[in-house]
Amino acid sequence: MRNFMILTDECPSLLSVPLPHTIHMKSWQGSGNSWTMYIHYHLHGIGELQDFGRVASALNWHLTTNKDLRPGRYNGPRIAADAVARYYPRDRYQKKVIDIAAGTGFVAENLKARGFQHIDALEPSASMIAMAKKKGLYETYYENMLNDDPLNIETDTYDCAVSCGGFGEGHIPCAGIKELIRITKPGGIVCIVMRQCYLIDVEEYKDRLVPFMISLENTGMWTRVSRHVVQDYFIDLPGVVFLYTVQ
Numbered sequence: 094m095r096n097f098m099i100l101t102d103e104c105p106s107l108l109s110v111p112l113p114h115t116i117h118m119k120s121w122q123g124s125g126n127s128w129t130m131y132i133h134y135h136l137h138g139i140g141e142l143q144d145f146g147r148v149a150s151a152l153n154w155h156l157t158t159n160k161d162l163r164p165g166r167y168n169g170p171r172i173a174a175d176a177v178a179r180y181y182p183r184d185r186y187q188k189k190v191i192d193i194a195a196g197t198g199f200v201a202e203n204l205k206a207r208g209f210q211h212i213d214a215l216e217p218s219a220s221m222i223a224m225a226k227k228k229g230l231y232e233t234y235y236e237n238m239l240n241d242d243p244l245n246i247e248t249d250t251y252d253c254a255v256s257c258g259g260f261g262e263g264h265i266p267c268a269g270i271k272e273l274i275r276i277t278k279p280g281g282i283v284c285i286v287m288r289q290c291y292l293i294d295v296e297e298y299k300d301r302l303v304p305f306m307i308s309l310e311n312t313g314m315w316t317r318v319s320r321h322v323v324q325d326y327f328i329d330l331p332g333v334v335f336l337y338t339v340q
């Protein structure tokens with residue numbers, strides 16, 4: 094059991110909370126701006142929702158109180174919504190979308206601003222779901238983790254499965270992609286947006302995630318539309334946007 098490592102006095106209730114995982118929260122000095130928080134968290138071996146809830150409530154604190162996750166610093170949700178909207182220039186109001194690892198609903202806010210209306214959420218943290226519910230963003234909420242277990246969602250349900258920030262240390266394993274493909278209609282899209290460095294820094298993804306995506310293409314499960322690096326995904330860190338159509 095390791096202690097929660099936190100380098101801030103902004104969140105006193107979380108100081109020295111023992112957790113079975115490690116969270117690193119590094120201080121970061123913005124360019125000429127006041128002191129800011131740079132959340133960089135690592136959850137090794139996360140598996141149980143009970144543990145997960147404790148970690149999620151730590152993050153919740155930041156999502157509700159920390160201005161540094163505002164657009165301009167955390168641009169992932171806008172980047173994800175732009176990628177989906179570019180693929181669907183018309184009839185967005187008819188498309189059925191699921192936001193995977195929905196958090197408090199930043200991606201849905203951006204999708205709605207671009208005309209998408211039918212959005213479901215999959216998110217394992219009850220407290221994050223409660224916050225998203227207050228915003229009235231989603232039609233159906235699935236309080237689940239995405240991993241290699243089958244979700245309680247019909248095959249070929251969605252025009253789009255989008256995940257922004259869902260791929261990170263201790264988050265969605267590579268195998269979860271198969272479920273994304275299963276619940277997406279043939280001709281629909283899967284859009285994954287994540288920090289680029291996680292492709293190397295996260296053991297689960299290093300030399301595995303991209304090769305797994307390629308192997309799924311080679312077996313005819315999906316086809317790559319695009320894969321590109323974007324600047325300033327999170328503060329000044331680049332992200333990567335994967336877009337695939339399901340076969």
Ligand SMILES: C[S@@+](CC[C@H](N)C(=O)[O-])C[C@H]1O[C@@H](n2cnc3c(N)ncnc32)[C@H](O)[C@@H]1O
Nearest residue numbers: 194195196199217218238239257258259264265
């Ligand atoms: C960095 S947040 C991103 C939230 C939201 N998509 C956004 O961009 O604001 C990561 C989210 O992934 C969720 N998560 C972690 N592991 C997951 C898993 N295996 N399946 C689904 N969601 C997961 C967490 O609860 C958290 O809400």
